[in-house]
Amino acid sequence: MPNANEDNPSALSQVQRRAVSELLRVSPVADDLARRFQEAGFALALVGGSVRDALLGRLGNDLDFTTDARPEDVLKIVRPWADSVWEVGIAFGTVGCQKAGYQIEVTTYRSEAYDRTSRKPEVSYGDSIEQDLVRRDFTVNAMAVALPEKEFIDPHGGLDDLAARVLRTPGTPEESFSDDPLRMMRAARFAAQLDFEVAPEVVAAMKSMSERIEIVSAERVRDELNKLILSVNPRKGLRLLVDSGLAGHVLPELPALRLESDEHHRHKDVYEHSLTVLEQAVDLERDGPDLVLRLAALLHDIGKPRTRRFEQDGRVSFHHHEVVGAKMTKKRMTALKYSNDMIKDVSTLVELHLRFHGYGTGEWTDSAVRRYVRDAGPQLERLHKLTRSDCTTRNKRKASALSRAYDGLEERIAQLQEQEELDSIRPDLDGNQIMKVLGTGPGPEIGKAYKFLLELRLENGPMGYDAAVAALKEWWATQS
Structure with a gap:
């Protein structure tokens, strides 16, 4: 390790101690791999984020190495040694493998640059670790530890920047x-x-x-x-x-929020409000980071710029911004190549994020609660978190009232779920039973009948077989 920075010696000595501890933990695997490269006539060094994280005391089981060996030579070395090997990144000089619970990537010294008209980097291999480190993104990721001798290599002052x-x-x-x-x-x-x-x-x-x-x-x-x-x-x-x-x-939808005044919080714009909602959603996570929830929190108000209206009484309104925002969310996430499932989940949350405010004073009917659960579907728990996160008012009395109102809604949902199995709301008759009652085969009419019975189920709760048959026959008579 290098000498400590004179301006901050305690900080550097602390990270050095962390690094020694972390490197000792991974030494059995790292040193074993390094010896194999050495015997084959090649150099190997722990590099980049792995060294940075070791210095920060947060090195996980993902280990990054760099070497002068070309990818085909790397494959020859790791195949007999690793538990499994993959070649997904081999076009970019990277061979991946797993050993004793560690996820390992070995990359040939390289230099990559973009052609101004290309979307893919052009990879060329380097001949020295110094050449490799200079092309790294940041100095804190341009440090290496040569193995097995554990020589610390830091040509660009990464350790000083890490301490600072x-x-x-x-x-x-x-x-x-x-x-x-x-x-x-x-x-x-x-x-x-x-x-x-x-x-x-x-x-x-x-x-x-x-x-x-x-x-x-x-x-x-x-x-x-x-x-x-x-x-x-x-x-x-x-x-x-x-x-x-x-x-x-x-x-671009994010910076577009900076100029918009939120109708509930005139002291700050929608941009600041959205970042606060994101932070509050993060605080409600219980099982680790949730990308769907976080994206929905960040994007929930992106429809406001397009729907802003100045009312005669001086208020600013954003009518139907949740519907417009859901469409904008789909368009942006599609452009960024998100999966169809994730696009659907996030846009559903954006579209439903205001639904609770119709509950307001606690006057929702059982039918409205059923529809809330039905429309949220598998996103119900996330919708709970998003709705609670969307309250950023500094008025403690108002915030408390909103929280109590949502507590009441969740209690209503829990009660109805226990009574009616809300998670799987469906009509009292299935498709086969509908066809039998109506004496007809598959067709559009059966779909209409199913939809009619589903609306009855949402409105009235479970009806039972006989009541559902009677209602279906009465409806069918009007259709004929």
């Missing part, structure tokens, strides 16, 4: 972001994940080069955005995306 909790690039940020524009989004993601500050010159380059992000594939942008949103402090990263202009290219 600052993100800088090994070369100029303009060169780094020209090589791979996605690194601009990574700056925001690491700021959110690690609670680091981004160096002023890096922020300046992000602002001047933000349009370069458009040459990056939607899938890579989406994956980076997901990591940011799932981080410990997504608000910090999202602010940087907006302030740098990047959000204007990848998620």
Whole structure:
């Protein structure tokens, strides 16, 4: 390890102790692999995020290595040794494998840069670890530990930046972001994940080069955005995306919220409100980060700019912004190549996020509660969390009243669920029974009859077989 920074020796000595502890933990696997590379005539070093996380005391079971061996040589070395091997990233010089519970990636020294008209990086292999480290995104990710001798390699002052909790690039940020524009989004993601500050010159380059992000594939942008949103402090990263202009290219609906006044909270705009709702949704998570909930919280009000109206009494209204917002959510998530299931889940939550406010003073009928549960479907628990998160008023009395009202709604739902199995609401007669009663075969009429009985079920609760048959026959007579 290098000598401690004179300005902050205690911080560096602390991270060095953490690193020693973490490296000792992974040594049996890492050293064994390194010896195999050494015997084959190649070098191996733990690198990048693995070294950074070791220094932070948070190294997990994902280990990243770099080597001068070409991918075909790496495969020859790891195949007899690993529990399993995959070649998904081999076109980019990366071989993946699993050993003793560790997920390992070994990447050949490389240099990659974008052609200005291409969405994919051009990979060329390097000959030295120094050449490899200089092309890394940030100095805190440009450190390595050569194995098995455990020589610490830090040509760009990454350890000092780690102690100072600052993100800088090994070369100029303009060169780094020209090589791979996605690194601009990574700056925001690491700021959110690690609670680091981004160096002023890096922020300046992000602002001047933000349009370069458009040459990056939607899938890579989406994956980076997901990591940011799932981080410990997504608000910090999202602010940087907006302030740098990047959000204007990848998620333009977010900066569009900054100029809109929220009708319930005139002291702050919808942009700030949405970031607060996201934070409050995070606080309600119980089983780890929930991407669907977080996306819904962030996007729930994106329909407001398009629906803003200034009323005669001076109020600002956003009628049906939840419906417009759901459509905008589908369009943006489709452009970012999210799965159809995730698009459906998030847009459903956006569309339903205001439904509770119809409950208001607790006057919902059983029928309205059934419809609320039916429309939410499998997103009901998330809808509970989103609705509670959407209360950002500083008026404690109003906040308490809203919380009590929602408590009441959840109690009503629980009572009806116990009585009526709300989670699987369906008519009292199934399709076969409907056809038997009506004396007809499959066709559009059966679908209409099913829908009629479902509406009765939602309105009245369980009817029983005889009552349902009577109602169906009466309805069928009017259809004839």
